[in-house]
Amino acid sequence: MKFLSTAAGLLLGVTAFGQDMRSYVTANTVPVATVETTADDYADLAAVGQAIGEARVVMLGEQDHGDGTTFQAKTRLVKYLHEHKGFT
Known part of the structure; x- marks a missing residue:
């Protein structure tokens, strides 16, 4: 019992x-507007930037190593982090 x-x-x-x-x-x-790597408007990723804050290390992973859309989204996120958050 x-x-x-x-x-x-x-x-x-x-x-x-x-x-x-x-x-x-x-x-x-927060909705993501696009995963297109050529998109220059990163307004939809601002919430990610706020969540990261002043962190200098961000870990990125993926669920599947064969999913092209995941890599597009990650590429766009890395571009945002580099161009707007100062990651190198």
Whole structure:
């Protein structure tokens, strides 16, 4: 019985956390206008710049090594970081 109540408590906690996470993501999502690497308007990435603040190190990764769109988005982000945040 103790196991069952612990499992139920964990399940309720996960459900509550999931709802909190959903609210957080909804409140903090900013649309990206494009992943085209030739785009010169970086206004849509300003929120990323604000989140980075004055950090001098930013780690970038990707979910898949074969997805061209991911690399386009990363290239655009690196250009933004270099041109607007002073990363070299």
